[in-house]
Amino acid sequence: MSVRDTAVLAKEGARKLAALNGETKNRALEEIRLALSSRREEIFAANGKDLERSRKENLAAPLMKRLTFDQSKLDEVMTGIASLIALDDPVGKRLKATELDRGLNLYQVACPIGVIGMIFESRPDALVQIATLCLKSGNGVLLKGGSEAKETNRVLADIIGEASAKAGCPAGWIQLVESREEVQEMLGLDGLIDLIIPRGSNSFVQYIMKNSNIPVMGHADGICHVYVDEKADPDKAVPIVVDSKTQYVAVCNALETLLIHRSVAPFLLPRLREALEAKQVELRGCEETRRIIDVKAAGESDWETEYLDYILSIKVVGSLDEAIDHIHRYGSGHTDAIVTEDRGTAEEFMNRVDTADVFWNCSTRFADGFRFGLGAEVGISTAKIHARGPVGMEGLMIYKWRLYGDGHIVEDYSSGRKQFTHRPLS
Amino acid sequence: MSVRDTAVLAKEGARKLAALNGETKNRALEEIRLALSSRREEIFAANGKDLERSRKENLAAPLMKRLTFDQSKLDEVMTGIASLIALDDPVGKRLKATELDRGLNLYQVACPIGVIGMIFESRPDALVQIATLCLKSGNGVLLKGGSEAKETNRVLADIIGEASAKAGCPAGWIQLVESREEVQEMLGLDGLIDLIIPRGSNSFVQYIMKNSNIPVMGHADGICHVYVDEKADPDKAVPIVVDSKTQYVAVCNALETLLIHRSVAPFLLPRLREALEAKQVELRGCEETRRIIDVKAAGESDWETEYLDYILSIKVVGSLDEAIDHIHRYGSGHTDAIVTEDRGTAEEFMNRVDTADVFWNCSTRFADGFRFGLGAEVGISTAKIHARGPVGMEGLMIYKWRLYGDGHIVEDYSSGRKQFTHRPLS
Numbered sequence: 001m002s003v004r005d006t007a008v009l010a011k012e013g014a015r016k017l018a019a020l021n022g023e024t025k026n027r028a029l030e031e032i033r034l035a036l037s038s039r040r041e042e043i044f045a046a047n048g049k050d051l052e053r054s055r056k057e058n059l060a061a062p063l064m065k066r067l068t069f070d071q072s073k074l075d076e077v078m079t080g081i082a083s084l085i086a087l088d089d090p091v092g093k094r095l096k097a098t099e100l101d102r103g104l105n106l107y108q109v110a111c112p113i114g115v116i117g118m119i120f121e122s123r124p125d126a127l128v129q130i131a132t133l134c135l136k137s138g139n140g141v142l143l144k145g146g147s148e149a150k151e152t153n154r155v156l157a158d159i160i161g162e163a164s165a166k167a168g169c170p171a172g173w174i175q176l177v178e179s180r181e182e183v184q185e186m187l188g189l190d191g192l193i194d195l196i197i198p199r200g201s202n203s204f205v206q207y208i209m210k211n212s213n214i215p216v217m218g219h220a221d222g223i224c225h226v227y228v229d230e231k232a233d234p235d236k237a238v239p240i241v242v243d244s245k246t247q248y249v250a251v252c253n254a255l256e257t258l259l260i261h262r263s264v265a266p267f268l269l270p271r272l273r274e275a276l277e278a279k280q281v282e283l284r285g286c287e288e289t290r291r292i293i294d295v296k297a298a299g300e301s302d303w304e305t306e307y308l309d310y311i312l313s314i315k316v317v318g319s320l321d322e323a324i325d326h327i328h329r330y331g332s333g334h335t336d337a338i339v340t341e342d343r344g345t346a347e348e349f350m351n352r353v354d355t356a357d358v359f360w361n362c363s364t365r366f367a368d369g370f371r372f373g374l375g376a377e378v379g380i381s382t383a384k385i386h387a388r389g390p391v392g393m394e395g396l397m398i399y400k401w402r403l404y405g406d407g408h409i410v411e412d413y414s415s416g417r418k419q420f421t422h423r424p425l426s
Numbered sequence: 427m428s429v430r431d432t433a434v435l436a437k438e439g440a441r442k443l444a445a446l447n448g449e450t451k452n453r454a455l456e457e458i459r460l461a462l463s464s465r466r467e468e469i470f471a472a473n474g475k476d477l478e479r480s481r482k483e484n485l486a487a488p489l490m491k492r493l494t495f496d497q498s499k500l501d502e503v504m505t506g507i508a509s510l511i512a513l514d515d516p517v518g519k520r521l522k523a524t525e526l527d528r529g530l531n532l533y534q535v536a537c538p539i540g541v542i543g544m545i546f547e548s549r550p551d552a553l554v555q556i557a558t559l560c561l562k563s564g565n566g567v568l569l570k571g572g573s574e575a576k577e578t579n580r581v582l583a584d585i586i587g588e589a590s591a592k593a594g595c596p597a598g599w600i601q602l603v604e605s606r607e608e609v610q611e612m613l614g615l616d617g618l619i620d621l622i623i624p625r626g627s628n629s630f631v632q633y634i635m636k637n638s639n640i641p642v643m644g645h646a647d648g649i650c651h652v653y654v655d656e657k658a659d660p661d662k663a664v665p666i667v668v669d670s671k672t673q674y675v676a677v678c679n680a681l682e683t684l685l686i687h688r689s690v691a692p693f694l695l696p697r698l699r700e701a702l703e704a705k706q707v708e709l710r711g712c713e714e715t716r717r718i719i720d721v722k723a724a725g726e727s728d729w730e731t732e733y734l735d736y737i738l739s740i741k742v743v744g745s746l747d748e749a750i751d752h753i754h755r756y757g758s759g760h761t762d763a764i765v766t767e768d769r770g771t772a773e774e775f776m777n778r779v780d781t782a783d784v785f786w787n788c789s790t791r792f793a794d795g796f797r798f799g800l801g802a803e804v805g806i807s808t809a810k811i812h813a814r815g816p817v818g819m820e821g822l823m824i825y826k827w828r829l830y831g832d833g834h835i836v837e838d839y840s841s842g843r844k845q846f847t848h849r850p851l852s
Contacts, residue, residue: 236831240833352444355826371836383641390827410791
């Protein structure tokens with residue numbers, strides 16, 4: 001079956017799924033939970049094959065760990081499904097209600113987007129999370145997982161499709177896409193796939209964004225900044241910088257460039273160096289930084305690099321303006337923080353910095369759907385439309401306009417025989 | 427100056443505009459209103475040149491009319507600006523507030539998208555509407571108007587730029603793009619232009635959608651349907667079909683294909699023919715239609731054509747399912763209506779039809795920002811993300827996440843020393 005045929009099936013399934021009520025979808029989620037548990041040996045066996053093949057192919061240890069789907073992963077995804085069941089049905093939520101005229105009522109009502117093309121990495125547990133999120137939100141899904149996990153992914157997709165069908169979900173809403181070439185085909189399916197959500201390396205995400213007319217939700221880079229202002233409290237600045245940089249270096253919300261105000265640099269940079277070097281962070285500084293602390297030189301390319309590693313670039317700036325200009329020039333619009341005791345400066349920073357997450361006196365590492373309390377996280381977006389920053393299930397929703405009339409025609413209004421009331425309805 | 431340089435200026439201006447308070451923006455709108463009035467002779471003179479040139483170039487009469495910017499058009503745009511001033515500032519509106527932990531508060535706050543690339547047709551009054559909408563919503567704008575209106579557009583853009591600067595708006599937020607070739611350049615400016623809103627012919631909009639990685643908000647086709655159900659009230663069905671088709675034929679929300687249930691077709695089609703032919707509508711029917719009324723034959727291509735003219739295609743269907751399948755196969759996701767006295771059928775239609783506007787017992791012509799009570803209309807979107815159907819000023823908005831802490835770091839939470847509260851704030 002071609003990817004196009006697969007997408008057609010997903011579209012048909014999605015349209016039926018969109019019209020299901022919340023109880024049916026919750027029953028399907030419960031069936032999936034039960035089936036995952038009762039068929040766990042089958043899942044573990046498939047995962048064993050993936051692990052064995054990958055071991056022979058010398059897959060790196062961290063990837064082997066991500067690939068593993070064992071009882072503890074199963075428990076995690078089952079807990080995730082239970083919390084999804086507990087959520088209100090997002091479909092049909094009334095966003096706005098207006099009486100246009102007597103007997104002519106307009107409702108803006110939340111509905112699913114349609115078919116989501118999800119491209120994710122080796123973790124098979126992500127497949128379950130994504131698929132169940134799509135089910136709850138009424139979206140069909142084309143799933144492309146890592147080829148390392150293909151046996152596990154097949155069993156999981158199979159279980160989810162069968163179990164959800166048992167509860168009355170339409171066939172076809174969940175589809176697996178397996179090869180790299182098929183991704184290329186996916187990118188051309190405008191009109192069948194409504195939104196692509198890629199997770200993977202920067203260059204991969206960038207490639208997808210450049211090579212598809214389908215809207216893409218995600219982020220390529222995460223070049224995050226902390227600006228330590230002249231009014232910063234050193235006892236907040238040091239832990240915030242250390243946490244932002246080192247709490248987990250390999251992620252998009254980790255700090256990459258520290259901006260520090262000239263007036264506090266001589267006093268604070270030595271303290272920061274001590275704390276960061278204790279965590280094995282390599283520092284690279286601008287010239288002015290290097291006149292204060294003895295570190296490697298940072299070049300132009302450092303400002304535009306997402307290290308994802310124990311490396312931090314440092315630049316001394318003379319003003320808030322200069323800090324903001326640097327962020328706009330080199331940042332990726334992901335997360336930028338200011339450390340200051342001056343509320344006015346903080347508000348100005350947060351007003352002016354054009355970034356999804358603007359933080360005051362806290363670590364950039366808070367930029368995350370779980371920490372934000374969004375429930376399940378669909379991803380993090382640096383787009384400027386639809387959804388921005390950490391995105392929960394509402395990122396999989398759009399709305400339609402439902403207009404209820406009783407024979408109303410426009411001619412009556414354009415001729416002046418009738419007038420619109422445009423009264424908000426409660 | 428290249429289009430890229432222009433867009434850089436707009437981006438810089440937009441970032442400053444985004445941080446302005448509502449009073450400053452309203453003062454700027456008031457200055458624009460005053461300047462348009464005091465410099466009206468200059469505007470009319472420029473418009474005179476455009477009209478003269480276009481007359482020599484034999485511009486069609488309807489386009490000449492759209493090109494005209496006279497006192498009555500001036501009055502209209504001035505009224506529009508006054509109503510914009512009366513609206514609340516959309517920037518800074520709090521969409522969500524959550525306490526993540528004591529002293530760590532998260533706010534989701536509305537903010538402008540950034541730089542809008544607006545491509546519109548010959549009407550110079552559209553330039554004023556769009557520019558003032560962008561100003562109120564804090565967005566920079568690159569405006570590409572029709573070349574027929576170039577003299578008028580220049581004067582208007584000039585007035586708006588100068589008058590807004592007088593009130594403290596940043597230079598550069600409004601930029602004019604003049605040639606067709608420059609549109610091509612605009613399409614490649616990802617990262618500088620955040621959203622393109624094209625208005626124009628279907629093929630032009632489609633071209634833009636296919637040839638840019640910048641998100642596009644708009645619609646290419648408007649292939650709208652009315653489905654007359656077996657439980658339709660004939661006294662509602664006939665006026666709704668006539669109004670949907672003929673109230674204004676040259677627009678995207680006009681009816682193009684009538685679907686009618688087999689059980690009412692023999693009785694209703696003759697009545698519909700009489701009413702439609704009285705309005706000079708040419709009918710084209712499927713075979714079954716033609717066994718009931720003597721009309722031209724409709725072929726496959728009719729179902730996928732947006733006539734924008736006094737032509738209507740008609741298809742007899744055997745069920746709601748068949749009607750919905752036809753709409754999903756040939757429709758453009760713009761506006762589709764059902765005529766029925768059965769509320770259950772109506773709800774099923776509105777749940778299942780995957781279209782921006784789903785209407786019950788009223789004309790498709792209601793699909794319009796003004797009629798929906800949205801205030802100024804930015805456009806109509808058939809996209810599946812961000813904004814759908816008639817789009818008001820909220821289509822020019824996105825949000826950012828503002829997190830207020832007091833030295834909070836993530837390590838405290840991942841180590842278990844602290845717990846998130848995730849409590850909604852009022």
